[in-house]
Amino acid sequence: MKITAEQVRGLAEKYRDSSAETLSTIVKIPSFSGKEEAVCRKIASMCKEAGFDEVRFDGLGSVIARVGSGPRKLAIDAHIDTVGVGDPTRWTTDPFSGIVRDGLVLGRGTADQKGGAAAMISAGRILKDLGYDGGFSVYFTFTVLEEDCDGLCWRYLIEKEGLRPDFAVSTEPTSCRLYRGHRGRMEIEARVRGISAHGSAPERGESAAYKAARAAIAMEKLNERLAVDEFLGKGTIVVSKIDVHGPSQCAVPDQGMLYLDRRLTWGETAELAIAQVREAMSTDAESVAMPAYEGKGWHGASYVQDLYFPTWKIPEDHPLVTGGRDAHRSLFGRDPEVGKWTFSTNGVAICGKHGIPCIGFGPGDEDKAHAPNEHTRVDDLVVASAFYAMLPVALEKSGR
């Protein structure tokens, strides 16, 4: 059955209140990382009620809801865990109120990024209403544990569940712009070692504190000379923690650790970043390594990965970017603005690690993420739901 932009736009508008109500409902259910069971069960029941063709949980507990059964796979992803509320006195309304007021939905997760999830549920409903039977199986994924370890849920989907889409969309907030990448990141633990001695006679020892301090200054200098990419910006390094200790507070310390947050621009890899830190620390470096992370999902499974989140971008003229542009233009009569995120998303696993083409398009603003008084515009939910429903049609129309 032929689906037109006019039909999609009309239904997205028809479901305006329903989209806002869906977001309000899922914001009222707190879902900190690892504690997403209640919200996942609610989302699964909403997808079933909307008539999706298949709804299930994966091993970690992410919801996988499919519409259509075409030979190619399009995945549209929202992580549905959130960060904490921070200082509650900074909020003017209850973070879990889900109030819909003045064209906004209020509460923790409205921007980052349950708004994308609500718009996806409406998009699935629209595709079902219009009897979508095109060339794509459209997988709507509502994923877990992202705030603790971005991409882990998608590494699990690809590597363990065998869900390898041809194209993917992250619905993290873009203010309804079309994004095509962001910097990667990694965490690094650098250790220094000294020789302890009595605090009364420092000349007998070798201080891990001074080595750690020298290393910290070396990182400040390293930061200045990191690579720049015209689209993604500059690589950065930050010393986020220093810990030094020894046998007593009246002794020369013999152990030190620096924790480093490294943002990786285009062309920068984990191997390169570790080598740079080693070189900058010179002989003071005892070890420089990437810690591992183990995520345990509410549904029982665990998954382990390094704290490395590879950089990704796709070209401006990539078929997925062009398809996204076409979908937007057919719906709204103009091209979307194209850009990039400042923060990191599940795209690190989808595109950065596995090379699956990915774009971003999401309701709400990136700068509301992790901030007090988080909110998202209802208008954005309408635009995003239309975009997600139109994308498989636009991708197919132009033979992509």
Ligand SMILES: [Zn+2]
């Ligand atoms: Zn997010």
